[in-house]
Structure formats: structure tokens, C-alpha cells
Amino acid sequence: MNIVERFLNYTRINTTTHRENGAAGIMPSSPGQMELAKLVASELEVLGLEDIVLRDSAILTATLPANTNRKLPVVSFFGHLDTSAEQTSDTHAQIVHYSGGDICLNSDLDIALKASEFPEIAQYQGQDIIVTDGTSLLGADDKAAIAAILDALQTLKNNPEIEHGTVKVAFVPDEEQGLRGAKAFDVETFGADFGYTLDCCGIGDFVHENWNAGDAVITFTGQSAHPMSAKGKLKNSLLMAHKFIAMLPAGEAPEYTEDREGYYWVKELAGNSARTVLKMDIRDFTKEGYRSRMMFLQTLAENCQALWGEKAVNIQLSDRYENVANSLEGDAGFPIEIAREAYARNNITMNAVPMRGGYDGAVLSQKGLPCPNIFTGAHNFHSIYEYLPVKSLQAASDVVVDVIRVTAEKDWGM
Known part of the structure; x- marks a missing residue:
């Protein structure tokens, strides 16, 4: 299964966070999040991961065992299962080949993604772009992360010669209403040394500071x-x-x-x-x-x-x-440098973006798991104009693979 197929399969499951249920303490706040978690769990099993645990809260964790005897730190990757409550209808994603100008999302409803309103789309001319039909969110926030992480695991399975230490992955519910899944996440039991969320912006963007x-x-x-x-x-x-x-x-x-x-x-x-x-x-x-x-x-x-x-x-x-930067000061800043090298290996210039908001990594970092934020490639989160260039999505997966490579190549003195 390729990365686009994975992503489109995930978008077909409605995982809109439910604010009233969340306020009542119910997690996951919507049944679709558990449905998606079960699908991802089954895919992780096919990919050969171990210790797959799906909790009643829809928090899903799994481990890819090391294929080396070298002592290496445990790196981890996170995505969230829910989508924002700005739109609640089912997603009907479509792929368009972008030749410039406006993109017609829905001719019947006269809805278009206008280049004049979103001029950054010009950089994707000549590429395939995944868009909505103008009646819902796309859900790239954060199903693009899930697709990228599983695609990276698929790459490691298909290329066993890539040396890696233990890799852990986690998918959490209800990020879109107060980072609830991350707040309930047991960092100590998870057992990772550092991690990355994939919950950010266009290709090249990287977040290591927030509010x-x-x-x-x-x-x-x-x-x-x-x-x-x-x-x-x-x-x-x-x-x-x-x-x-x-x-x-x-x-x-x-x-x-x-x-x-x-x-x-x-x-x-x-x-x-x-x-x-x-x-x-x-x-x-x-x-x-x-x-x-x-x-x-x-x-x-x-x-x-x-x-x-x-x-x-x-x-x-x-x-x-807290600001995730508080957990990445001085010698603790190595996750930033690993990511910078992974970006460079994919000919991507890192664009450090101060996030004027919160994300799961802020909570995880505060709990003791330093966790900056890698791009998924998507734009216009929380909007019917959300879109995801296919090359950017693939680049996110490639960066994850190279983060794992770079981690394995470093001399940790362990």
C-alpha cells in the first residue's frame, strides 16, 4: 500500500472530535477515533511491530525492535487521531494535478480554492495535490502524520539493511480539544528517550518552540x-x-x-x-x-x-x-540537530517556525519526553480549503526514515 492510499483510507473514517463528550471526560470523544486506531493497529501488526497496545482511551502504542546490537537511544513518533470540530461532515477527498490558477473543489456548489487567497499554492504547480470537495476538512491534520509514519515503517520493513535502534510510535485522541490524549499519555511506560510529533505545516517547516x-x-x-x-x-x-x-x-x-x-x-x-x-x-x-x-x-x-x-x-x-523549547535547551537540543540533518539529506532546508499555539509535543516534552514537531506538508488546517501536496507528504515520510538513520549513525557513547 502506498502512502496516498493509506492517507485516503484514513480520511474515509470520520474522526471529528466531539467537544461536549470531551468536556464530559469521555475519551475518545468520538467513535471514529477508535475505529481509526483499530485500523492503524492492524496495519502495524502487518508491518511486524511488537507490543501493540490499544487502550480504551484509543491511545495506541507500538514498538519496532532494533535490528542492531549497538546501544542506541529510543526514538519515537506521534500523530493524533482526531480532526477539528470546525467541520463535522464526512471527508470526500480528491486528487488534482495542479497546473496553476484556482482549483475547483465543487462545481455544483461553486466552491474553489483561489490562488489569490492562498498564493503559496503556486510553489506546487505541476504536482498532484489532495484536496476536499469543499464540504469538509481534509483531515491532513493529522491523518497525514499517521500515513507518513506508517509509510516510513513500511520503508524500514522493505529495506532491512537500514540499521536502526528501537523505534516507538504512538497515536493519541482528542488533540484538537486541549491536547487531551497527550495529557493522558504515560511517557514513563512508553520508554522512549526523545520523539517527534508530525503535526505541522508545509514542507520544510519545523517547530521547536511554542507558547x-x-x-x-x-x-x-x-x-x-x-x-x-x-x-x-x-x-x-x-x-x-x-x-x-x-x-x-x-x-x-x-x-x-x-x-x-x-x-x-x-x-x-x-x-x-x-x-x-x-x-x-x-x-x-x-x-x-x-x-x-x-x-x-x-x-x-x-x-x-x-x-x-x-x-x-x-x-x-x-x-x-509549556514551551517545548524549555526541554531542548543546551545539550538537550540534539533532537533538533538530528532533524536538521534528516531534512538536509532530503534536500530540504529547515524553516524553524515559532508555533503560536499548542501541540501534543508541548505536553509530552513537559512530561520528560523532548518532542519537537516535523511537517506533514499540509496547508490550511481546520478549513475546507485544506490541501496536501503528495510530494510533501512523501517527503515527511522520508524525513522520518532519515531521522531514524541519523540516530543510528551517531556515536552516543552508550
Whole structure:
């Protein structure tokens, strides 16, 4: 089975994450994720992997034993089973040979992928591209990763002369709603020394830094009163919340920032004059910047409390995930250099991209498994305009193989 056939087979299984089930603690949140995990497990068995374990949570792990007596570190690769909830309909993928200009996705519905809106597609002229029919996501986020990883394992099976140490693979559910699968993943039992997720962007992109991420829940408690006799009595919690928001640093919001600029994201506001709850996301690439932002919110809440009275403001701050760069500092940065060499062997220039978001590797790294992020080749994640150049998908598989090669070739002194 070639890599395109694998990918298309995976897209035929609807694995849309289900937010309500996820909020209720159900994992996997949708039955399609378990269906896909079972299919992948059967394919891993055919490829000769061992210790294949599929848990009730749909977390799937397997091991490719070493074919050498040399002592080598255990490298691992991760993909996620679910697709985003932006679209819930079944995927009807199609392959087009791109000759330039717009791509008609659906003539009946007059839906086209327009070159004027997505100019980066020009670099794929003359290539086959997998697209949607305009009614769903493609699901390359992250079924392209699963296809690339299994294709790499197929390459190792077909070429036993390629020396490799122990290789472990894992596929987790519900990445698209809070990295739930990675948070439930048992890194210690898995037994890998380092790893890579495949959950990123166009060919050549590589992620080894992302946000330090936190959450804030601020509750404003006022005092209700009938407006006819409200003077001196009414304390409007909605106005408290708006004043609090107005005191946030100007320009430090998602819509005003880019690259490595951090922000405060006012994400949700709900309530009435008596009680209002504000939910915020806090993001910063540096540890110092992140701590400073969290401290600023704590101090602002305390000052507002002093101004508006006891129990008027309650703030709860929590950490969500760390920047994967925190786990790749100094001598621990070798997974980056291994990947850089693997890219170079495939004539791919590494483009290090700071990810303004989270991915499973951030959680895995925080748990002690350094895990940067390799491209799958796909574009326009979470959109009906998602597309995947076939050459880019194959390149992702080739990079995985060469990561394994380079790992085996290094002198680890073990």
C-alpha cells in the first residue's frame, strides 16, 4: 500500500472530535477515533511491530525492535487521531494535478480554492495535490502524520539493511480539544528517550518552540439592586469586568501580535449585574514573559479588589502547557540537530517556525519526553480549503526514515 492510499483510507473514517463528550471526560470523544486506531493497529501488526497496545482511551502504542546490537537511544513518533470540530461532515477527498490558477473543489456548489487567497499554492504547480470537495476538512491534520509514519515503517520493513535502534510510535485522541490524549499519555511506560510529533505545516517547516500557555478565570461579584433605588447600592459586576479589561496592556491581544509576541486573549465574558465571569488565555514564548504576564493579572485583580471591596474580584490562574523549547535547551537540543540533518539529506532546508499555539509535543516534552514537531506538508488546517501536496507528504515520510538513520549513525557513547 502506498502512502496516498493509506492517507485516503484514513480520511474515509470520520474522526471529528466531539467537544461536549470531551468536556464530559469521555475519551475518545468520538467513535471514529477508535475505529481509526483499530485500523492503524492492524496495519502495524502487518508491518511486524511488537507490543501493540490499544487502550480504551484509543491511545495506541507500538514498538519496532532494533535490528542492531549497538546501544542506541529510543526514538519515537506521534500523530493524533482526531480532526477539528470546525467541520463535522464526512471527508470526500480528491486528487488534482495542479497546473496553476484556482482549483475547483465543487462545481455544483461553486466552491474553489483561489490562488489569490492562498498564493503559496503556486510553489506546487505541476504536482498532484489532495484536496476536499469543499464540504469538509481534509483531515491532513493529522491523518497525514499517521500515513507518513506508517509509510516510513513500511520503508524500514522493505529495506532491512537500514540499521536502526528501537523505534516507538504512538497515536493519541482528542488533540484538537486541549491536547487531551497527550495529557493522558504515560511517557514513563512508553520508554522512549526523545520523539517527534508530525503535526505541522508545509514542507520544510519545523517547530521547536511554542507558547508557554496559561488560563485565567476572573469572577466579579457585585450587588444587585432595583434601579429605582440603586443609588449607592448597585455594584455592577459587568462594568467591573469591562473596567478590568480596559486596564489590560493596549495592543497585547491576538489580533495585534505576531511571531514571538505574547498576548492576553479575552476569550469569554458572561454574567449579569450581580456576577460576571471573564475567561482569558495568557501566552508568551519566554518563561520570564509568561511569569510576568501571570503576575500582572494577579496584581491587577488584587488592586481591583482593594478598589471595589472585599470579595468583589476572585482570580484563578492555571498553567496549560509549556514551551517545548524549555526541554531542548543546551545539550538537550540534539533532537533538533538530528532533524536538521534528516531534512538536509532530503534536500530540504529547515524553516524553524515559532508555533503560536499548542501541540501534543508541548505536553509530552513537559512530561520528560523532548518532542519537537516535523511537517506533514499540509496547508490550511481546520478549513475546507485544506490541501496536501503528495510530494510533501512523501517527503515527511522520508524525513522520518532519515531521522531514524541519523540516530543510528551517531556515536552516543552508550
